[in-house]
Amino acid sequence: MDTLQVTFFSLPVVWHNALVTLMTFVYVFSVPPLMDYLVTNHSLPRDISRKITHICAGSAIVFLPLFVDGHWSQYLNITVFAVWTLLLIQKGLFAAEDDQAVKTMTRTGDKRELLKGTLYFVLVAMICGTLYYKQAAGVMAMAMLGWGDGLAPIIGTRYGKMKYHILSDKSVEGSIAFLVGSLCAGLFFVHLIVPESFDAGKILVIALIATIVEGVSPKEVDNLTIPFAVIVASAFL
Numbered sequence: 001m002d003t004l005q006v007t008f009f010s011l012p013v014v015w016h017n018a019l020v021t022l023m024t025f026v027y028v029f030s031v032p033p034l035m036d037y038l039v040t041n042h043s044l045p046r047d048i049s050r051k052i053t054h055i056c057a058g059s060a061i062v063f064l065p066l067f068v069d070g071h072w073s074q075y076l077n078i079t080v081f082a083v084w085t086l087l088l089i090q091k092g093l094f095a096a097e098d099d100q101a102v103k104t105m106t107r108t109g110d111k112r113e114l115l116k117g118t119l120y121f122v123l124v125a126m127i128c129g130t131l132y133y134k135q136a137a138g139v140m141a142m143a144m145l146g147w148g149d150g151l152a153p154i155i156g157t158r159y160g161k162m163k164y165h166i167l168s169d170k171s172v173e174g175s176i177a178f179l180v181g182s183l184c185a186g187l188f189f190v191h192l193i194v195p196e197s198f199d200a201g202k203i204l205v206i207a208l209i210a211t212i213v214e215g216v217s218p219k220e221v222d223n224l225t226i227p228f229a230v231i232v233a234s235a236f237l
Contacts, residue, residue: 058146137234148182
């Protein structure tokens with residue numbers, strides 16, 4: 001099929017992909033102001049806003065099906081994460097305490113947190129959007145990192161009764177939330193983006209592996225260990 005037949009308004013591919021990129025910018029950059037508003041005016045807990053932001057960032061892959069493949073501009077999908085990489089470095093070093101990103105993306109309000117787990121997240125997103133562009137491994141890595149690791153601390157902190165400690169404090173309830181969130185997100189996003197690679201059994205096994213890895217990973221580092229585990233598991237299953 002001629003790619004020009006599936007672009008918006010019959011635009012050249014580069015402009016079509018640029019337009020989709022603009023849509024991702026609008027989506028991603030709308031989340032922090034919304035979370036800032038809810039934190040400041042409606043007493044949304046900082047840890048909840050942080051994880052909602054985390055989930056929304058992982059869900060940015062929902063725009064991948066709109067990108068036309070086979071042209072260098074398909075890699076514009078990572079532009080928003082490249083911009084956030086620069087912003088996080090700048091904010092992690094120089095931001096004021098009342099900075100929007102500091103208030104909505106950190107646990108404690110310490111700007112230096114932005115140079116750890118949050119920065120790792122956007123770096124992983126750029127790897128998944130290039131080396132694993134529209135591949136099941138990259139899609140699952142982002143889906144499970146976004147939803148699994150987003151839901152686990154929300155549920156674990158508030159409802160976790162059965163605690164365990166390996167390299168950091170976790171709970172069985174949080175791990176179950178991770179499994180459910182990562183499985184559902186993996187099933188949904190793989191079916192949406194790479195339906196030809198959809199295999200529910202394989203996704204379940206990878207979600208279980210990711211859950212175990214999350215359970216034994218230190219805080220902050222899990223933004224690296226989870227996608228690494230998903231990608232490695234995808235290569236062998």
